[in-house]
Amino acid sequence: MKLDTRAMRYLTPEDWRVLTAVEMGSKNHEIVPTPLIEKIARLKGGASGVHKSISALAKAGLIARMKEAKYDGYRLGYGGLDYLALHTHAARKHVYSVGSRIGVGKESDIMMVADDKGTQKVLKIHRLGRISFRTVKTNRDYLKNRQSASWMYLSRLAAIKEYAFMQALQEEGFPVPEPIAQSRHTIVMSLVDALPMRQVSSVPDPASLYADLIGLILRLAKHGLIHGDFNEFNILIREDRDERDPDNIILTPILIDFPQMVSMDHQNAEMYFDRDVECIKRFFSRRFHFTSTTPGPFFKDAKKTVGRDGARRLDAAVEASGFTKKMVKDLEAAIREQQANCKEDAHDSDDSEDDSEEEGDNGSGEDEQGEVVIGDHISLESEGLQKLTISDGT
Ligand code: ADP
Ligand code: MG
Structure with a gap:
């Protein structure tokens, strides 16, 4: 899953409201029923406006229709969550444009971004659910019940924890990037020239x-x-x-x-x-x-x-920062699982010390999409909706 911001500038304020509504609905529903999306979004255009936005969002791959469900509904995808996070960063003026990907790990995408003054920063997108959770799935009941939500939940935990530590370490004068903002599963931090x-x-x-x-x-x-x-x-x-x-x-x-x-x-x-x-x-x-x-x-x-x-x-x-003991345990289990998987993968390349490009596709430019401006297209109206309705500070 890589970030593709191309569709971002074509989304209307209504589309953003509907996307936000799907996100809010997914806090309690694995598949969000269409009437609930309509109810939360409360568009002026009524149900037909919502349906138009739903089609646009589904076409861009941000939400997915779940046909096998007992009821008609939609599921938020990684793409949708990425857009919501970027939307928040843009509305708060931390990010104006998104550049190329500078790193990809098993558990994250690292993107170059810039604010409206052209200052370059780094956006880290956590992707903790990218691998399959063998141990976590069997160990933890909530994941059994809400498998699709697990990636969202765990990636968000990783971002919250990383941001909290980056802040604490910076306050104590440790040499770390400057933490700038956190939204959902993402962090904006200063670019380290190293x-x-x-x-x-x-x-x-x-x-x-x-x-x-x-x-x-x-x-x-x-x-x-x-x-x-x-x-x-x-x-x-x-x-x-x-x-x-x-x-x-x-x-x-x-x-x-x-x-x-x-x-x-x-x-x-x-x-x-x-x-x-x-x-x-x-x-x-x-x-x-x-x-x-x-x-x-x-x-x-x-x-x-x-x-x-x-x-x-x-x-x-x-x-x-509000992390409960359960959250700590959940994240730990997921990271342990991830590290076990990484070890299996890395085994073969253990001795190829000189191949400095082997990690991900750093610098290869194969997925260059050029710089995409997003800040101009962000309306405060749908940001207002988020502020009113998402009360967990992320
Ligand atoms: P992961 O959790 O996937 O390992 P990291 O936070 O370690 O992600 O970042 C992966 C890579 O991205 C790093 O090895 C580094 O090359 C680059 N990177 C990450 N953050 C920064 C930053 N603030 N400044 C410059 N490069 C960075
Ligand atoms: Mg790393």
Whole structure:
């Protein structure tokens, strides 16, 4: 599923109202009955206006008619949810145009976007339901009952959690992108002008970069957190020229990708901590032929530092954002499932270190659709409807 914004500019304010109505209806209905869509949308043109919009939305692939259902109804698709999120970002002036896709992971699409001043930003679209949920499906009752809603629910949880952590980390001065906005399953953040460490073939001083990265792991731990996916794809390396010595390039690691972060109090915290440390050690040894002479760091030592020197515990940040324990568990199960699937897939390519393009289709441009302006086509009227009726702040 990739974002295709082409139909966006052709949607009328009525179409947006109807799309919003389908989204609202799907909170309680897997397939939203047509009369309910009519009731929520309350278009001036009445039922015929709603039907016209429904056809337009279905033609653009944003909603899908479910014929096998007991009643006539529609289901919101990923495309529809993408449009609603973009619509909100546009109405709030965070996004004006959508450019090319710069990354695609198993669980997200990363798009270049810009605001009306031309400032480039990054839109991350979570796609957690892209894989099949084997364990989650059997473990969790609600998914059995609402299978189609699960992708929407889980992707939204991932975005909410990632945004909450990005905000908390930024407040504590961690090197992370600036969180700008969150809507549904998407996040808008600042564009980091840096390449993933995966694409860095050599560095002048591996020991110093290694120390910085281990330092970050320990600093996170002090604030009660483990990244949980601390690898060469999720660490961007920014190159800055040293002002005092222009020949000297300063490398700064920037951390991204936070939906899987866990607390230092998590029951498997030691495993996650050791895995993050091991990942860096292995990468430095393979890529830069660097092995630290210092063993560790070890979880038991890091654990003693949690909250030390007045460090604010950030593991509570997500709960503070309204995440319930059930949500935490649901998301964790989904991410575990996803990581298990990724591992199976990645197995073959484990040793092909030099193939820096292998991850997704970064930079290949095969799905270029050019820049699409969306901001001009967003009406405040349907945004008003969203504000009135969607009360969960996303
Ligand atoms: P996923 O959850 O799919 O792994 P990530 O958040 O790790 O998604 O992003 C995938 C890729 O997109 C990264 O490896 C990086 O190349 C790029 N990317 C993501 N966020 C940014 C950003 N703020 N600035 C620049 N590049 C980014
Ligand atoms: Mg990543």
